[in-house]
Amino acid sequence: MNTPVALVAQGVGKRFVIKKAGRTVVALDDVSIEVKSAALTALVGPDGAGKTTLLRLAAGLMVADTGTMTVLGIDAATDPQAIQNRISYMPQRFGLYDDLSVQENLDLYADLHGVPQDVRGKRYQRLMEMTDLGRFTSRPAGKLSGGMKQKLGLACTLVRSPELLLLDEPTVGVDPLSRRELWEILEQLVGEENLSVLVSTSYMDEAARCAHVAILHDGKVLAQGTPESIRDTAEDLCFAVTPPADEAPRHLQARLLDDDDTVDAVPRGGKVHFVRTRATVEQGDPDLARVLGASRAEPMPPTLEDGFMLALRSKVQRDLSSAAAVATSTSTSKPASAKTDQSVIEVKDLVRTFGDFTAVDRTSFSVSRGEIFGLLGPNGAGKTTTFRMLCGLLPASSGTLRVAGHDLRKARAHARQQIGYVSQKFALYGNLTVDENLTFFGGAYGLSGTRLRERMAAVKSQFELDDAGHAQAGLLPGGFKQRLAMATGLLHAPDILFLDEPTSGADPLARREFWRRITALAEAGTTVVITTHFMEEAEYCDRVVIQDAGKVLALGTPAEIRRQAGETDARTFDMEQAFIGIVEQNRKASRGGAREAA
């Protein structure tokens, strides 16, 4: 019954006219890809590469300007309804009804898709088993955690058995544990029901699990093939280096990134993993020793991410070093000596309850000046609550909280003068221009006249917003919005910068750029407190705290965390494995405890 190819796109092009901004955006340009039946195909690429547009074309929701899109043997332009009857599409923000229970949401989607009553029972049972939501069928969808919501969304998408499943970034904002569960469900479906899946993602480890990967960039296919074939393009170019004991991996990483011949560098497992350009390596890489100093590089096997970065770097020549250099020179007047032992945030026995639910339970930690401090934890672990209390957005139920030397309970206004805050979603005035937003927030922090103009000019050049001053903030592309949010947060040169999941949904390239700025800021003496779902980003942090169910499970440097998770010299973990290990150990222990108590 199945054709060997579920979807064929041939020379597909699509452009949008943005009337307000008065420009035309080429979303897709001559894209040709195939999705094989009964297999997983991944679409990866930076923001705005055209991933969502391609999925929407495949779902028959839009018609391509040029080329043909054939889905399950049907032309998407002529008979979209016939396609929609046989596929399922899960958009980025899936339409769950928050006030309806899990079961009611399922029923609703089963009704919408006309699933006959007699097959429903069996199907529900199977979906609930796979998603492990069986215990929560009567809970309103709005009360589920982020990961559970995504699983329910997937279950609703799968109430009938589609032949092709289209998923648009299903794991954005989902913690590593839930992410792993979601992928297990997908692989199970492909294996048992011969489902064909086309999924867009910004996680390379997810793409590596697929049979076929297509890298999109600026609406064009940059590379495609099996994960192995893309990975192997970086063969012989990958190395790892251990920094000297007195240097943090991120400093060495920054030095490596600032070198023109480095394709990519990331801190990983206490080392720095980096990729050099092929031209340099073939010439024997004469500059490397100078950049590395005393440390020795050892060759490493490539990963899919290395291949992806190599492909992207061939197109994008974004100069990370210049932005970072400006960051160091203009950001703050604080000593460049960076980290000291002086603590700027002190949290003792912090508790926050909502009714009889304890969101944060007796949490204590401190953050030193110039430190990058990460708050990690699964969805609903209490890290957002902790974060909001630190910023003064939520009062604590009990415990002490000192930020920048001020007791948050008494001198809130003084403490706030010292902090900058960048929220997860864009939270500036969308219908004001970049300059108007900056002027307003500058004024709110007491800046005016020459000082305000100086600071505005400084942050605008630091975040490459010089030409965007008169652009309406709400109409800026995603990456610009985030840079503007950062610029606003740093306008008053705060001692501490709070960042709430700043990289959620961002592609690896944008994340590199972001972290390059953050490490430069920390170097200049700004303390950074950050929450993230990307566990590999914990490697950039000096110290991290892992929370689950409101309690602190682990606190320490990334190396200490890995050791706590059971890392030995023989068995190395990356941060994600360490995180999953620690959370699962703890959950098992508390479940065991509960059973004994019962």
Add this chain to the structure above:
Amino acid sequence: MNAMLAFLRRVANLCRKELLVILKDPASRVLLFVPALLQSLMFGYAATLDLREAPYALLDQDHGPAAVQLIANVEGSGVFRRVATLHNENDIAPIVDAGKVLFVLHIAPRFEQRLSAGETTPVQLILDARNSTTAGTASGYLGAIVSRFNADWRQSHGGGTSPLTVDVRAWYNPNLETRWFMMSSMIAVLSMLQTLMLTALSVAREREQGTFDQLLVTPCTPAEIMIGKSVPSIFVGLVQSTLVLLIATLWFHIPLAGSLVTLYIGLLVFTVACVGIGLAISALAVNMQQAMLYTFVLMMPLVLLSGMTTPVANMPIAMQWLTTINPARYAIHLVQRVYLEGVGLGTVIGDIVPLLIIAAVTLPFSAWLFRHRLV
């Protein structure tokens, strides 16, 4: 001193941002002027309780000169227009049921004969009282016409003049036009609706878009944020009032009897009280949808219990009590007295003091709500 200056600067900054946000959004820019314009024109023209050319049917079973004289009086008033002439009593019910006429005037046989004999002579008026207001008005008009007829009849038939006559002088609205009353009420009511909506939505919108958090992490205190929200709303409310005032004076030519200063002092106090209510709504609402819903739920009783459509004195006692906490009641009273009567500040102090009390309750209350819900 310095702290005061910093405070003022922050508040001014917040106000400027608020106005920018309102004025830069094309949708809200339209919302500022178009509804005020349309509604005041609509209320001015459509919301009138005056009768003009009201349809009626005549059943004249006498046909004498006296009857003809009475009918001439009715039709000469310009208020009523005959749409049907009936021939027997069985025709009355169908035409009233069909809603074709507001009333049927029935002149019985022997009308002239009884009049001449000096007997009390009934004229029957069958009213369609499904709309009690217009029915009442029509009956009032007819009563007046019949009294005039009586007086004329006595005079011409030697009965002497009537011992008592009513001589009506309608002060402040000589032609008894509903429009005068409506438009002056609209000056207060329309600005109330807009101010409520604007303040209620402004905080909810910021909360929904996440900008409120961004605002709360700045050193601005909740009090400053509240003032920064209130001042632009008050300003917009007064602009709305001005717009209606201009339409009333320039378009409908309703003469302004009192002083503008008195009028604006009253309106300012009233708008402050409304902003207090709007802020309380916005502190309670989680999102824009809720804020909108709360505002609509409040608007109906605020308008109904204001005395704009029905006099407060006609309401049951419990309702009259409720009107005492309704700012619109005082504002409408105040505007009418200043606009139509031309009274001074001293006379309307009885309206200003309750408005001040309402503002003194709602503003601190919403501040309290803010503190306990958010920070």
